Amino acid sequence: MGRHFLQIPGPSPEPDAVLRAISATTIDHRGPEFQQLGLRVLEAVKPVFGTTNPVIIYSSSGTGAWEGALANTLSPGDQVLFYETGHFASLWVEMASRLGLKPEVIDSDWRHGVDAEAIGARLEQDTDHTIKAVCCVHNETSTGVTSDIRAVREAIDRAGHPALLMVDTISGLGSADYRHDEWGVDVTIAGSQKGLMLPPGLGFNAVSDKAIEASRRGGAARSYWDWEPILAANERGFWPTTPSTNLLFGLEVALQMFAEEGLENVLARHQRHAAATRAAVNAWGLEVLCLDEPYHSPVLTAVLMPEGHDADAFRALVLDRFDMSLGAGLGRLAGTVFRIGHLGWINDLTLMGALAGVQMGLRLSGVPVAGDGVAAAMTVLEEGAGA
Amino acid sequence: MGRHFLQIPGPSPEPDAVLRAISATTIDHRGPEFQQLGLRVLEAVKPVFGTTNPVIIYSSSGTGAWEGALANTLSPGDQVLFYETGHFASLWVEMASRLGLKPEVIDSDWRHGVDAEAIGARLEQDTDHTIKAVCCVHNETSTGVTSDIRAVREAIDRAGHPALLMVDTISGLGSADYRHDEWGVDVTIAGSQKGLMLPPGLGFNAVSDKAIEASRRGGAARSYWDWEPILAANERGFWPTTPSTNLLFGLEVALQMFAEEGLENVLARHQRHAAATRAAVNAWGLEVLCLDEPYHSPVLTAVLMPEGHDADAFRALVLDRFDMSLGAGLGRLAGTVFRIGHLGWINDLTLMGALAGVQMGLRLSGVPVAGDGVAAAMTVLEEGAGA
């Protein structure tokens, strides 16, 4: 009974208007109506990335967009510097290995954002520029920590290093402040099923001129992911292969909603919900995984379970009793962390319902709860409510 | 952003499956596919009313179904005994007057259910049986008080009075225990937009054999509301005029959901949500309008605003800041009462979101709030959650 509470950090609950839009009959992807749709969507998507350059839209998951970024710019054997902020960063490293690249990884405790200094230091050592790209995750979905991408760019520049900067903001885009052009990112990777509030099925690559040049000079053997035919077809509003037309219907609606609310307001809303959620976690006496104060994710909050309590058993109880999905701990955090998503088509009261569900679930699971997190969250939300 | 919290006592939030069903293209209401639909729906609706007799389905609001009940069984000039439990009872009286009936009203303080003894006493006086019908509201939507309909029937029978018993359970059906046959009701009036979780547009009359006989013997001049041609056409699954086919699509889905959950579970769920809501109101130090302990409505809770505070200003703030609709005080309760609906396609966490919205709204409105109602509600919901 009632709407399921989908409080994982993506896929996120979609607006009804988006869902209705994707339920229209598919149109001819070679016809004039599609062409106008294509041109509108390709233009309207740019501001969300903070770019005036093209944005490639793949029929794929976000993972596919990772592969697109790597395949277009790097050749087998190329060395790539990754910063492992969490599980998804580690999966991207694994992909790079499988694709024949040579990933080098700066490890971390999975509780902080990217250490731009460490990246800079490594690049300074790389005097013959064997490192071809630096890859970071902007909003690490497994930990709820964001990273200072501008600082990474500055560190690369300070090192005078020509490496490309590639950033995964799959779960950040449309929820956390992001500026592809201003921050000097070369390839930005995103997906449809997070802040864009669409079903999964679209992957994105926002590309700098430098990235496009790199793709023209080299990259891996590639076809599906190849930017060139897509960019060429996109100029007239088309795709070289059959696009996910129905998701593009939805994307147009979602982008209109962004434009109406105003991107700044969208970001402020996420920050507010994140602050309320952290207030709840603190009141419960639980520990937020992120230790990096300015880098708490506005998209999700990862919470450490107290010793002796299994996060997955807790999540199963919450699902069973309260019909709410929470995110699991991933990789080395499995069983010890649960994640509360606060993105997508939700509002203050949805969030309060979700936090009430967490609080009741904790108590029913026998987890010691220090105080009333729901009350603490309300205190945060009362300020500036509806402003 | 996010789904609106529709916490009025109806129309209630519809299940997605119901909304999808009503969005199918209308079919030929004279064809075999419709016929099968008609037969299925007319049969499946009976258990919700607790009847094995026919249920008439009008294309109308619930108000229309009031008129159907009166027009089929009573003739202009007939005397009818009403018990005024609240605003909707008073509107029904007004309708009776407009239709040329002679309503006699037993007044009340709008904070208790029907006093069956008072009805019995009045009927005993009516030795020449000028009173043709007794009309009561089962779940008074304006006050959040239910009434003991079985007791009313018993009082009528004890008085040895032949009056028909007509009961409005527009906002009770599908949420509060109701038994047309067992309680000896002659005409039960209901609507689609409350516990049945459909959009407004269908009105219902469940009818006893005695009521049908009365309609054959007399009643007012009537056409649209006339049971006879409807009952005749319904036998083969049809309607004499164009039915609201798309709402019947939705009704079938809603009734399937009832059958799957089990009517007893549906009723228990409403009771649980009502108990949690009252716990919140009590904790806030506010007064529930209903003073009749066993007759708190499982559908809605009406709350008295403290002196000096305007319920409508509070509701406007809640709508503006938290995108939640609450019910207004009606009639003599205007401005002094607000109503929280807890019916329709909601669950524990929806209710917690709603109560959090009320609590935040009260504080932001400057209403003195004694304690944490949200916490009190969670205590109720933790017990038997998901059971």
Add this chain to the structure above:
Amino acid sequence: MGRHFLQIPGPSPEPDAVLRAISATTIDHRGPEFQQLGLRVLEAVKPVFGTTNPVIIYSSSGTGAWEGALANTLSPGDQVLFYETGHFASLWVEMASRLGLKPEVIDSDWRHGVDAEAIGARLEQDTDHTIKAVCCVHNETSTGVTSDIRAVREAIDRAGHPALLMVDTISGLGSADYRHDEWGVDVTIAGSQKGLMLPPGLGFNAVSDKAIEASRRGGAARSYWDWEPILAANERGFWPTTPSTNLLFGLEVALQMFAEEGLENVLARHQRHAAATRAAVNAWGLEVLCLDEPYHSPVLTAVLMPEGHDADAFRALVLDRFDMSLGAGLGRLAGTVFRIGHLGWINDLTLMGALAGVQMGLRLSGVPVAGDGVAAAMTVLEEGAGA
């Protein structure tokens, strides 16, 4: 497989955009969002009726709107002059009788429109003005014949008779030219499920000042149908009882589609489809029921079955073999007539599919078919296609 061909003269196939609109969650019918919707819809509906006066919208079928027209303006015992153009006119007469009015009927052969002269002649005889209203059907759904309403008004005026003019354009509105104000109609009756391309569930009364005055002075005992409280509430965008909100969502979309296409284009489109259909019927060597050349309905075409062939058996075969619903012969036309609807969300190719289905069905039914009606229809449609 495939979309059902719903080629009855209503309910008509709804636009996808309308169906999506009605599938939105119902909103608070007492809140500000509804108020704006109400004000917009009540204004936007007027041009389709050709009026600047109010239009009452009931939660009811079109039949209910008949009752609304009669109940507000006429008192039991009032004499009313009906012109029986077909089955629906006869049903309206039957309703009048049931409601205690005294209908007087000018009969016809059901193959022509209203004979305004006959009405005028009758009114001239009625020197003491016992006839209170003249009731006609503008587009007789059972016969496919329209009537010259302007001529009826002129005949009434020439007779210097004060009778109200009430017109049923349930199946004409939005498809056939109609001008409430210009033609001097007092009450126009319509429904949602025909030219307005909505599901059934809304009934309409467009009202002249004279009709409103009549309703204030008299009319029958009434409540649900009473214009006065509706007009009063409508002034602020509301309804006195719970309106069919979801159908109002759809009505707004349908009216926007009308505004975009332009009412003149809408009417021309129906005329074109009707002409193509008649060309097909003529080519088949079958007889169109309507014998009144200028009054062929743009909404539907009724076709006489040749002797010895059962129209209902033919319709059943078409439904079974080609998944198309055609309209039955009604009343005295049962079994001898079938009706092809050409209204609602259809286009040239839908119509061609429908006519092909009729032609194949005729042949498979063993009905002698003189020539290729489909080819004849194409010849009509080729002219001005897409213009």
Add this chain to the structure above:
Amino acid sequence: MGRHFLQIPGPSPEPDAVLRAISATTIDHRGPEFQQLGLRVLEAVKPVFGTTNPVIIYSSSGTGAWEGALANTLSPGDQVLFYETGHFASLWVEMASRLGLKPEVIDSDWRHGVDAEAIGARLEQDTDHTIKAVCCVHNETSTGVTSDIRAVREAIDRAGHPALLMVDTISGLGSADYRHDEWGVDVTIAGSQKGLMLPPGLGFNAVSDKAIEASRRGGAARSYWDWEPILAANERGFWPTTPSTNLLFGLEVALQMFAEEGLENVLARHQRHAAATRAAVNAWGLEVLCLDEPYHSPVLTAVLMPEGHDADAFRALVLDRFDMSLGAGLGRLAGTVFRIGHLGWINDLTLMGALAGVQMGLRLSGVPVAGDGVAAAMTVLEEGAGA
């Protein structure tokens, strides 16, 4: 006005039930509800391919599934034998080149199916087995010609050659007879937006044991397309990356529709529509592109424009005047061919509407039309209609 006629050879019109299914809110792709969905869909999809082996489902277009087939089984430098039946076969060759394979192409006139003898002859010459795979298109979407895949397998076997057999049935699956296991295909490539009647966004690889072995032994550097992690996750109903959940919702519904209708009936229906379409083309005096009598596609019919007439101008006129999309001539057929799709959620009358649109469009374009193709098509459809 009215539903667009989408008569391209895919994307095809989706059933309303499919569109409603994909408009449900996305669920947690790591939760138990998804798991059950995954297990059901992965099992239910097998019969459509005629396999009991696993079917990999990608979030991608059909083109992505081509890449999946190649990347898992072939290593850069591997020689692959392609048979160019048309434009899509040539695009697949181009992909193979881009991915570093060495395609060898047996050319054709694009008007016949695969010449299995020619493939056998080539393989017999390849005594050292440098050819690693034979790639064919089962239903060539650009030409409307199918191929005898069983004969190709037999030719490979007669040559005693170990090459893998990879078959693209992107536009054939669910419309044309296909038997992955029985015909000994190693990798079958398909997509969602054709016979499966879904929006684009899913790519499929049905895989033989031999293909899986080949992928374990070798293949290209790969990640997104890698079968192994998908097969492993699929065993429990999950995917390693975020799947296109909403399309899986739709896929389940489409597969249920297949099961209800029966795959044989589905195939017969397509054959019947194809026969009716060819009868129309012949009657018009136009030439069907396919010259291979038993290999006319049941999915689409490609038609040659007479000299001096531009197929694209004709298609533009049909779109403008009759709101119907037809397929363009592709590659070397551009401008000289148009294609009529007869797949997806259509029925006899939809097809008749489409053929009427083509016939009227031809006449309005000034193309000499010998006879009445619409009449000819009706003659075909009358036989066995609805059987």
